[in-house]
Amino acid sequence: MKRVRLQDVADRAGVSMKTVSNVIHDYLHVSPQMRARVQEAIDELGYKPNLLGRQLATGRSGLIRLAFVDISLPYFAELARAVSIAARPAGYRILLEETGATYDTERSLLQDTESGLFDGMLFQPSVMTSAQIAACRPDLPTVLLGEAAAPLTMDRVMIDNPAAAREITSHLIASGRRRIGFVGHEESGLSETSRQRLAGYQQALDDAGIQPDPSRLIATKSYDAMGAVTAVTQRLEAGLDVDALVCRDDLAAIGTLRALNHTGLSVPDDVAVTGWDDIKLSAVTFPSLTTVSPDVPVLATRALTLLTERIAGYDGMGRHEVVPHQIVVRESA
Amino acid sequence: MKRVRLQDVADRAGVSMKTVSNVIHDYLHVSPQMRARVQEAIDELGYKPNLLGRQLATGRSGLIRLAFVDISLPYFAELARAVSIAARPAGYRILLEETGATYDTERSLLQDTESGLFDGMLFQPSVMTSAQIAACRPDLPTVLLGEAAAPLTMDRVMIDNPAAAREITSHLIASGRRRIGFVGHEESGLSETSRQRLAGYQQALDDAGIQPDPSRLIATKSYDAMGAVTAVTQRLEAGLDVDALVCRDDLAAIGTLRALNHTGLSVPDDVAVTGWDDIKLSAVTFPSLTTVSPDVPVLATRALTLLTERIAGYDGMGRHEVVPHQIVVRESA
DNA sequence: GTCAATCTTTACAGCGCTATAATTTGCTCG
DNA sequence: CGAGCAAATTATAGCGCTGTAAAGATTGAC
Numbered sequence: 126m127k128r129v130r131l132q133d134v135a136d137r138a139g140v141s142m143k144t145v146s147n148v149i150h151d152y153l154h155v156s157p158q159m160r161a162r163v164q165e166a167i168d169e170l171g172y173k174p175n176l177l178g179r180q181l182a183t184g185r186s187g188l189i190r191l192a193f194v195d196i197s198l199p200y201f202a203e204l205a206r207a208v209s210i211a212a213r214p215a216g217y218r219i220l221l222e223e224t225g226a227t228y229d230t231e232r233s234l235l236q237d238t239e240s241g242l243f244d245g246m247l248f249q250p251s252v253m254t255s256a257q258i259a260a261c262r263p264d265l266p267t268v269l270l271g272e273a274a275a276p277l278t279m280d281r282v283m284i285d286n287p288a289a290a291r292e293i294t295s296h297l298i299a300s301g302r303r304r305i306g307f308v309g310h311e312e313s314g315l316s317e318t319s320r321q322r323l324a325g326y327q328q329a330l331d332d333a334g335i336q337p338d339p340s341r342l343i344a345t346k347s348y349d350a351m352g353a354v355t356a357v358t359q360r361l362e363a364g365l366d367v368d369a370l371v372c373r374d375d376l377a378a379i380g381t382l383r384a385l386n387h388t389g390l391s392v393p394d395d396v397a398v399t400g401w402d403d404i405k406l407s408a409v410t411f412p413s414l415t416t417v418s419p420d421v422p423v424l425a426t427r428a429l430t431l432l433t434e435r436i437a438g439y440d441g442m443g444r445h446e447v448v449p450h451q452i453v454v455r456e457s458a
Numbered sequence: 459m460k461r462v463r464l465q466d467v468a469d470r471a472g473v474s475m476k477t478v479s480n481v482i483h484d485y486l487h488v489s490p491q492m493r494a495r496v497q498e499a500i501d502e503l504g505y506k507p508n509l510l511g512r513q514l515a516t517g518r519s520g521l522i523r524l525a526f527v528d529i530s531l532p533y534f535a536e537l538a539r540a541v542s543i544a545a546r547p548a549g550y551r552i553l554l555e556e557t558g559a560t561y562d563t564e565r566s567l568l569q570d571t572e573s574g575l576f577d578g579m580l581f582q583p584s585v586m587t588s589a590q591i592a593a594c595r596p597d598l599p600t601v602l603l604g605e606a607a608a609p610l611t612m613d614r615v616m617i618d619n620p621a622a623a624r625e626i627t628s629h630l631i632a633s634g635r636r637r638i639g640f641v642g643h644e645e646s647g648l649s650e651t652s653r654q655r656l657a658g659y660q661q662a663l664d665d666a667g668i669q670p671d672p673s674r675l676i677a678t679k680s681y682d683a684m685g686a687v688t689a690v691t692q693r694l695e696a697g698l699d700v701d702a703l704v705c706r707d708d709l710a711a712i713g714t715l716r717a718l719n720h721t722g723l724s725v726p727d728d729v730a731v732t733g734w735d736d737i738k739l740s741a742v743t744f745p746s747l748t749t750v751s752p753d754v755p756v757l758a759t760r761a762l763t764l765l766t767e768r769i770a771g772y773d774g775m776g777r778h779e780v781v782p783h784q785i786v787v788r789e790s791a
Numbered sequence: 792g793t794c795a796a797t798c799t800t801t802a803c804a805g806c807g808c809t810a811t812a813a814t815t816t817g818c819t820c821g
Numbered sequence: 822c823g824a825g826c827a828a829a830t831t832a833t834a835g836c837g838c839t840g841t842a843a844a845g846a847t848t849g850a851c
Contacts, residue, residue: 130807142832143810144829150809178807180514182808197535199532202535209556219554221542221554238507240506350738350739383742409683410712411716483839509837514837574807
C-alpha cells in the first residue's frame, strides 16, 4: 500500500490538482457537484494531505518553539499546557525545548543553525541578559516570557513581580507578621526574577516601617523543592528567627513547609509561608499555600498574539506587556 | 535581507548544490580544499539549511508525536522530559499532544487526517481499549506506553503493575498494617491501570491471609490530587477504618496526606500512605512518600528503540516490554 | 605510458503541495 | 443573440533540498 498523492486523487476524479486542493481547503468557488465528486475520490483512496509538501509550498510550518528551563517544574508544565491550548485555534502546534538553564543552550536557541522548522518562538530566558539576547539578533520572530530579560527591540509578556511581591508581603504584615524572611533566591549571581521579587518584598517592609534584616534571607542551591528543604532546615537549626517566609516560588514554599514541619514548627501558627505561581498542587499541600497567581492563560494568549503579529511581519519596537496576577489566600498565611 | 538558499552558496563557491550539501552533511568524499572553500561561502553568506526542504526531499520530518492525557500531571511532565532527552541522540524532536482523556481525541490521534508531519508516535492511551485501538489500524509507526491498552499487533512498554502493587502492599503488611485501603480508582468504568494495581493490592492481602474489605476502597472523581482530598475526607468523616492506604498514584497520595492531616490523623503513625510514580515532589512532601518508582529513563529509551525499529520498517508482531521498577521507601510507610 | 579502479564533483529529476495566471464555462442583460 | 462579467477550473512553475546516476579527476599497477 503506497501513499496516495494529490495527483492520484486528481486523476481519479478526472480534475486538476488545484481543484482537489480547493476542495480540501474549502475554497469558496467550487461547484457543489465538483466538490462531491472530488470528495468521493478522496474518500475512496483514503487520501491524507502530506504536511511536508504543504509546508514547503507555503513556507510555513505551523510550528512554534516554546523554550524554557525544565518541563518537570510544575509552573512550566502548566504554562506549556496553556500555550498549547491557546495555540490550537490559531493553527499552531507547540514544540517544547528545555534549556536546562545553561547559557550555551539558550544561546543556541537564538542562533539556530537551521531554519524553516519554526514559524516563531516563545522563550523564557533564565540565564541570558538582555544585552546578550540583543547581541544575538535572532532571525526567528520571538516573544520573550517572564521578567528575566528583554532587549528593547523584542516583545515580552510578564506579570508585575515587584508589585506582586509587595502585595503578598503586605498581606503577611497585615496579618501581624513582623519577622519576615525570604526563601529561594540564588546564593550568588542573583537572577532578575529573584531581584524583582526581593525588591517588592523589601518595599513592603519599608512601607510598614520594618527594617529589612539580611539574616532572614535564605538562598537556595537549586530551583527544586529539595533546595529549599536543605537551606531552610539548615538555617532553622542555626537559630533563624522568623514568623513568616516569602518564598520565591511554590516549589520553594513546598520545601519550606517540609523543613518547618520537620523542625516541629507549625504553619501558619509559628511561621506563615507564601508561594508564587499557584501551581495546582499549592491547593493540596497541608497547609495549602497562599500564593501569587499569575494569569497564565492570559499570559499565553497575549504572548501568542504578539508572536503572530511578528510572524505576520510587524516590525516595530519591542512591546512589553504586563499580565494580571492576584494573591490567592489559603491556609499557609 | 532575503533568505540564503543552497544554490546561493553553490554559486558563491562556484560549485554544485550537491557539493555544498555534501559539505554540510560531512560526506566522506570531499577534498579538504573544496570543503574549506564551501565552508567559507557558507560562513560569508550566513547560510542556514532550510529543514522544510530537507524534510520533503528525505520524506522524514524527524518529529515524533508524544501523546498522553495532560502535561500538567507531574508524571507526564517527567516522562516528557525523559523522552525528549532520549530522543535527541537519535536525531528526533518531540511534539507533545494532550488527549484530555477523551475518546475522540485519542481516536483522532490514531486516525489522523494529515500525514507526513510525524515519523512516529509514542502514545499512552487512557480511555481506548485494545480492541478499539486495533480497529483504528494507525498508519503511523506507533509504540504504546503504559498498561492501559495494547493490541497484539502493536509494541508496548510498561512496568509490571500487579507485581509493583503487590510489593508495595506487602511492604505495608510487613510493617504490621492490616486494615489497608486503596485510593484513587475510578468510581465507575475501572481503568486497566486501576484494575492491575488493585489486583496486585488484593493479591498481597490474599498472600498474607487478610480478607480484602470493599469498604476500604476509595474511588475518586478526578485524577488530580484534589479528587483524593475530597474522597478521602468524606470517607474519613464517615468512619473509615484503616491503618494504611495504597494510593493509585503520587497525586492521590498527596491528596490523601492532606485529607488525613486535616482530619487530625498522623502519617505514618495512624495511617501509612504509599504513592506511585515517584514524582520529584514525593520526596518533599511531609511526610515524604513511600512510592513505586518506575524506571522512566529506561522506559523512554526502550520505547524509542522500538519506535525507531518500526520507523525503519520492522513489521513483526507487537513486542511487549516490561521495564524495571522499585519500591522507594520514605517516611510515609 | 596506459587501463582500470577509486575518488570527487556535477546535473537534474523529483519529494507533495500551493499560488499565480491563464483559460474555460455559465449567466445576465441590452 | 452576442458582449461583458463573474464563477469555476486548469496548467504550470516553483518552495529548498537530497538522491541517483553519470561524468570527470586522480591514483596505482603493470
